[in-house]
Amino acid sequence: MKGALMKSFLYCIASGMLVSCVGLKTVSITNIPQTREQPVNAKVSKFIFLGLNFDNDFVDDLKDKLAAQCTNGTISGILTKHDSTSYLIAHTVTVYATGYCTRR
Amino acid sequence: MRDLMKPRERKRAALRGLLPLLSLCGGLGCAQLHHVQLADIETGGSYKKPIDVKVSEVGISLEEAGTTAKLFTSGKHHKQMDTIQNIIALFQYGPKTGNPVFSDDYADELAAELYKQCPSGKMTGLTIIREARKYPIVSGEIVKILGYCLQ
Numbered sequence: 001m002k003g004a005l006m007k008s009f010l011y012c013i014a015s016g017m018l019v020s021c022v023g024l025k026t027v028s029i030t031n032i033p034q035t036r037e038q039p040v041n042a043k044v045s046k047f048i049f050l051g052l053n054f055d056n057d058f059v060d061d062l063k064d065k066l067a068a069q070c071t072n073g074t075i076s077g078i079l080t081k082h083d084s085t086s087y088l089i090a091h092t093v094t095v096y097a098t099g100y101c102t103r104r
Numbered sequence: 105m106r107d108l109m110k111p112r113e114r115k116r117a118a119l120r121g122l123l124p125l126l127s128l129c130g131g132l133g134c135a136q137l138h139h140v141q142l143a144d145i146e147t148g149g150s151y152k153k154p155i156d157v158k159v160s161e162v163g164i165s166l167e168e169a170g171t172t173a174k175l176f177t178s179g180k181h182h183k184q185m186d187t188i189q190n191i192i193a194l195f196q197y198g199p200k201t202g203n204p205v206f207s208d209d210y211a212d213e214l215a216a217e218l219y220k221q222c223p224s225g226k227m228t229g230l231t232i233i234r235e236a237r238k239y240p241i242v243s244g245e246i247v248k249i250l251g252y253c254l255q
Contacts (some may be wrong), residue, residue: 025137050208054134055135059137063250073147074144078142080141082139093137
């Protein structure tokens with residue numbers, strides 16, 4: 001009986017770990033425009049196994065992904081959110097950016 | 105007594121053997137992302153010259169230094185090392201990003217470097233990245249700005 005309880009408790013902990021925990025690292029925002037008709041958003045992420053990560057170049061694509069959604073305009077009011085989702089022996093780093101496109 | 109020391113010696117030898125492996129892994133320099141921020145983006149229009157500014161400083165992890173030193177010293181010095189580590193930790197108490205550095209003035213050069221690369225001052229799509237390259241004991245504490253200069 002005690003063994004079965006212990007086993008279920010361990011399963012609960014293990015499944016909790018697999019479901020993962022999210023940690024919000026940083027948030028920043030730029031000036032918000034008056035006209036906010038066209039929202040744009042982009043996301044970049046990287047899966048890191050055992051903490052072995054040799055560069056953060058995946059972040060460089062973020063501004064190009066946003067710019068592609070707003071040709072000939074200005075993207076402002078950009079909210080940048082950086083978070084980390086931890087799994088058992090790995091984690092995913094994600095950077096989200098949302099903003100508003102104002103056409104010229 | 106000699107027999108009692110054997111397992112400990114074996115453990116130390118194993119740790120010494122493991123150290124080059126860890127150093128090799130650490131020597132590759134694991135990158136750690138601390139902060140990302142995007143500035144407003146202008147699309148279309150005039151020619152944009154890419155700009156890339158990076159400043160860095162050496163950070164030191166005294167915790168790692170102490171742990172590594174313990175591997176190479178006898179047990180009687182471990183307590184003294186723990187005391188030294190604890191005293192230093194008290195001086196470095198508080199929130200911090202990455203390993204401690206001797207001076208954070210290295211980040212002050214960023215604005216001047218940006219203007220050097222973009223004398224017009226018309227910049228767009230700036231991505232500000234605070235990251236670290238971690239090696240055994242030391243780290244490179246980096247601030248990087250990528251973006252475009254409008255001509």
